[in-house]
Amino acid sequence: MKKALIAMSGGVDSSVASLLIKEAGYESVGITMKLYDNEDVGIKKSNTCCSLDDIADARAVCNKLGIPYYVFNFRDSFNEKVISRFIKAYENGSTPNPCIDCNKFIKFEHLMHRMKELEMDYVVTGHYARIEYDETLGRFILKKAVDDTKDQSYVLYSLTQDQLAHTLFPLGNMNKTEVRKIAEANGFINAKKHDSQDICFVPNGKYAEFIENYTGKKYEKGDFVDKKGNVLGEHKGIIRYTIGQRKGLGLALPEPMYVCEKDLENNKVILSSNEDLFTSELYADELNLITCDKITEPMRIKAKVRYNQKEQSATVTQVGKDRIHIVFDEPQRAICKGQAVVMYDGDVVVGGGTITE
Numbered sequence: 001m002k003k004a005l006i007a008m009s010g011g012v013d014s015s016v017a018s019l020l021i022k023e024a025g026y027e028s029v030g031i032t033m034k035l036y037d038n039e040d041v042g043i044k045k046s047n048t049c050c051s052l053d054d055i056a057d058a059r060a061v062c063n064k065l066g067i068p069y070y071v072f073n074f075r076d077s078f079n080e081k082v083i084s085r086f087i088k089a090y091e092n093g094s095t096p097n098p099c100i101d102c103n104k105f106i107k108f109e110h111l112m113h114r115m116k117e118l119e120m121d122y123v124v125t126g127h128y129a130r131i132e133y134d135e136t137l138g139r140f141i142l143k144k145a146v147d148d149t150k151d152q153s154y155v156l157y158s159l160t161q162d163q164l165a166h167t168l169f170p171l172g173n174m175n176k177t178e179v180r181k182i183a184e185a186n187g188f189i190n191a192k193k194h195d196s197q198d199i200c201f202v203p204n205g206k207y208a209e210f211i212e213n214y215t216g217k218k219y220e221k222g223d224f225v226d227k228k229g230n231v232l233g234e235h236k237g238i239i240r241y242t243i244g245q246r247k248g249l250g251l252a253l254p255e256p257m258y259v260c261e262k263d264l265e266n267n268k269v270i271l272s273s274n275e276d277l278f279t280s281e282l283y284a285d286e287l288n289l290i291t292c293d294k295i296t297e298p299m300r301i302k303a304k305v306r307y308n309q310k311e312q313s314a315t316v317t318q319v320g321k322d323r324i325h326i327v328f329d330e331p332q333r334a335i336c337k338g339q340a341v342v343m344y345d346g347d348v349v350v351g352g353g354t355i356t357e
Contacts, residue, residue: 003027003120004168007111008061008069010054012190013126013171015061016179019186020170021124022065029120030062030069033106035078036201057190064187072114074106081105083201087211090239093262094338097155097307098199104158112163122168129153130172131164134291140164142290144347147175154307157342157352158288208240222267224251227260227276235269238262244277244334258334278331284341284353285323291350294318301343301350303328305335311344324353 004026008014022028032055055071062069082101089096107125115123128145129152140161145151159167171179183191196203202210212218219237226232233251235241241249245259249271260272282305289295295318302311303326313329326341335355342352 001025001027002122003118004029004122004124005111005115005118005120006030006067006124007107007126008032008058009126010057010190010193011126011195012180012183012188012193013128013195015058015126015188015190016182017124017126017170018061018065018067019182021168022067024170026122028065028067028124029118030058030065030067031111031114032058032069032071033078033111034071034073034075035102035106036075036083057193060189072111074110077110078102078106083214086199087215089338090207090211092338093238093264095242095336096338097340098201099155100158100340103155108159108163108167112166115166122166123163124168124170126171127152127156127169128171128174129156129169131167131169137291139291142349143172144344144349145171146173150176153349154304154340154342154352157290157340157349159290160288161290164290208237211239212237220267222269224249225268225270226257227270227272232257232271238264238267238269241269243336274333277334279335280331281325281327282335282341282355283319283323283325283357284355285320287318287322287324287351287353289351291345291348295324299350301326301345303341303343305332305341305355306339314343316343316350322353 004021006018006021006028008018008030018028018030059069082098082105085101086096086098111123128147128150130143130145132141132143134141142153142156142159142164144153180191219239221237222235224232224235241259243259246256257271258274258277259269260276261270263270295316298315298317301314301316303314304311312332314326316324316326319325337355337357339355340352341355343350
């Protein structure tokens, strides 16, 4: 009998995934990853990821299914690989995606390692995506979920061939309504629990406030300037602004202006018109390719530069061992350094990387 280690957040998706895996005949063990203490990240309330409520919900589902349940402590790794990288990226003027780092360094690295230590066969999560083996390519491939509104393939592009071979996504062919119905029919305590929308360790979305509280630093004020260098006002610390931002600048300007660049050396935030935010190309590194080992010639793809964006037609060229150059058919708005660019061929993920310029 195949053995599955099921990552359980306490939410409805991972709970239904655990039910489906057990029903499919796998010997199952449920685990919750303890990633931080709420007090460590300045959260007072308990209804966030990794809270006691989540652990209680996950344990209740496992008890109902009659499968063992454990809590694994990954706090040190999460701090080093996710929170610290998140803070460093903002300090360096980038806009990070910590969910991608969490998947890459915690869920599918540490958890896979733990799975092998326990002599189990698969890691199971409640992600909405699909994994298949492509006979023609001789490789495992990652595909978008059937439910396009819940598809999470964008944050999973960093999965390696070994990880894809030992991962199961039971919800990839389902839609959310179906999943909730299954949870209700089985009397799961979390059947109507809301989905988490924000970064788990910054549930109020106030990134700069979190960074200042967590590090104990205060980030210096500086100048807002236009592209000619004219001073327009004072900013409240460079980590508070992202490319494309218009609201919350605290300026009275004769026309709408947007953050287009951050000058770290001189502590200036550069503002421009909306038209100046559009660009047709980018470079990305930290490359992970799924459908091939290397892009040997310019390839037509569709790509997106943020989670909620619709894929856009483009051409990609690999310009180094770990580096790609993408040229879009149409200019794209507010491409941010630090975000991921993920490439698609239809509903198949070709691969992706971190935008550097």
